[in-house]
Amino acid sequence: MKAARFYGPGDIRIDDIPEPKTRPGTVKVEVEWCGICGTDLHEYLEGPIFAPTADAPHPITGEAVPITLGHEFAGVVHEVGDGVDDVHVGDRVVVEPYIICGHCDACTQGRYNVCQSVGFVGLSGFGGGFSQFVVAERRWVHSLGDLGTDVGALVEPLAIAHHAVRLSGAKPNHSALVFGAGPIGLVTTAALRACGVEQIIVVEPAEVRKQMAPIAGADHVIDPRTSDVVREVFELTKGRGADVSFECAGVDAVLKAAIQSTRVGGTCVNVAVWGHEASVAMNDLVFREVKLLGSLGYANDHRATIEMIASGKVDPFQFITGRIALEDIVKKGFEELVNNKEENVKILVHP
Numbered sequence: 001m002k003a004a005r006f007y008g009p010g011d012i013r014i015d016d017i018p019e020p021k022t023r024p025g026t027v028k029v030e031v032e033w034c035g036i037c038g039t040d041l042h043e044y045l046e047g048p049i050f051a052p053t054a055d056a057p058h059p060i061t062g063e064a065v066p067i068t069l070g071h072e073f074a075g076v077v078h079e080v081g082d083g084v085d086d087v088h089v090g091d092r093v094v095v096e097p098y099i100i101c102g103h104c105d106a107c108t109q110g111r112y113n114v115c116q117s118v119g120f121v122g123l124s125g126f127g128g129g130f131s132q133f134v135v136a137e138r139r140w141v142h143s144l145g146d147l148g149t150d151v152g153a154l155v156e157p158l159a160i161a162h163h164a165v166r167l168s169g170a171k172p173n174h175s176a177l178v179f180g181a182g183p184i185g186l187v188t189t190a191a192l193r194a195c196g197v198e199q200i201i202v203v204e205p206a207e208v209r210k211q212m213a214p215i216a217g218a219d220h221v222i223d224p225r226t227s228d229v230v231r232e233v234f235e236l237t238k239g240r241g242a243d244v245s246f247e248c249a250g251v252d253a254v255l256k257a258a259i260q261s262t263r264v265g266g267t268c269v270n271v272a273v274w275g276h277e278a279s280v281a282m283n284d285l286v287f288r289e290v291k292l293l294g295s296l297g298y299a300n301d302h303r304a305t306i307e308m309i310a311s312g313k314v315d316p317f318q319f320i321t322g323r324i325a326l327e328d329i330v331k332k333g334f335e336e337l338v339n340n341k342e343e344n345v346k347i348l349v350h351p
Contacts, residue, residue, distance in 0.1 A: 003016075006043055006044070006051055006066060008047065014326065021135065022081040024082040025081055026135050027138055027141045028080070031073050031131065033073065033075070033149050034351060035347070036348075037157070039071075041338070044334050051124070052067075058117075059101075061124055067122075068128035068131050069129075070122040072156040073153055074092070074150075074155065075152075076090060077091045077141075078133060095121065095134060096140040096141075096142060097121035098115075098118065113299040129351070147310060154316040154320070157183060157319075157346070161188040162304060162308065163295055164295040168293070170195060170244045171197075175200075175243050176243065177246070177261055179245070180204060180272075182209065183345050184272070186345060188248060189216040189217045190217050190315075192217060193314075194313035199219055202221050203221075203254075204222075210223065216318065240264075241266060245261055245262045246269050252278060262290045264288045270293065271295050273296075322348065324348070332347075
């Protein structure tokens with residue numbers, strides 16, 4: 001079968017690889033749509049980062065580059081292994097793409113998203129969504145019901161947002177502040193709107209993304225190039241600050257503004273994965289008792305995310321800005337995102 005495999009910076013190739021075999025307790029999914037994630041883009045530009053190398057293969061998969069990319073994927077059940085009787089051929093499903101040890105402290109707490117050996121299908125081995133077939137353990141396969149598989153490919157990024165919003169403790173009577181209207185910022189905004197948050201403020205400098213924020217659910221959009229963000233947030237929240245804030249950019253100045261804009265006793269959630277050591281002014285936290293919380297991926301969020309989409313609380317189609325074939329993944333996918341990232345949210349690949 002054809003697969004898009006990552007070899008190194010700027011080097012993704014369409015290879016012919018063997019079709020994976022179904023094992024007991026597993027499900028073979030024929031992938032229909034897979035989204036290109038920002039993590040995939042970082043690998044393409046600067047990797048290997050999360051992708052394991054020959055010097056340090058992944059501790060669970062034992063694999064190293066080249067690996068098949070793609071972890072935001074959905075498709076149709078093609079075959080089920082022995083012992084699987086609650087999933088059937090033809091079912092539309094999305095795969096929660098975790099690879100975990102199952103026995104470390106995080107896993108025994110149910111916080112498998114921060115497993116000490118955590119990996120991802122499509123980044124750490126075990127295949128990937130930029131191929132025709134993926135075999136996954138039954139526990140990671142979630143039914144989409146009547147939802148299409150293109151929508152299914154949006155479940156993974158929306159689950160990241162659902163997890164972050166859930167951890168924040170956001171309530172309908174709260175005000176929320178989102179820094180960044182890139183893909184993660186936009187889905188976080190949509191998840192906040194879905195849970196009924198009263199006031200949502202987004203901070204974003206790029207013109208195209210500023211236009212996307214209200215569609216996702218923002219009530220106010222602040223341009224940090226022309227406004228004092230902290231002062232404007234306090235004006236919009238009647239002098240209190242935001243009950244919850246979300247840092248989705250991984251930038252020191254943005255984190256500082258997010259903390260300073262958060263209400264006394266409020267919560268600032270860091271959703272971004274940083275490429276450098278963050279600088280934090282601890283007194284900004286201490287003097288106002290702001291809680292700074294990290295959020296990684298998702299854990300037990302897929303089912304609720306699917307229900308959130310099925311109920312109509314989130315329109316996932318607003319995030320799909322392109323659909324391409326596997327053979328076009330470099331030029332019309334990765335290069336398009338590199339050169340026109342402000343105009344794109346999610347490009348879906350049909351392998």
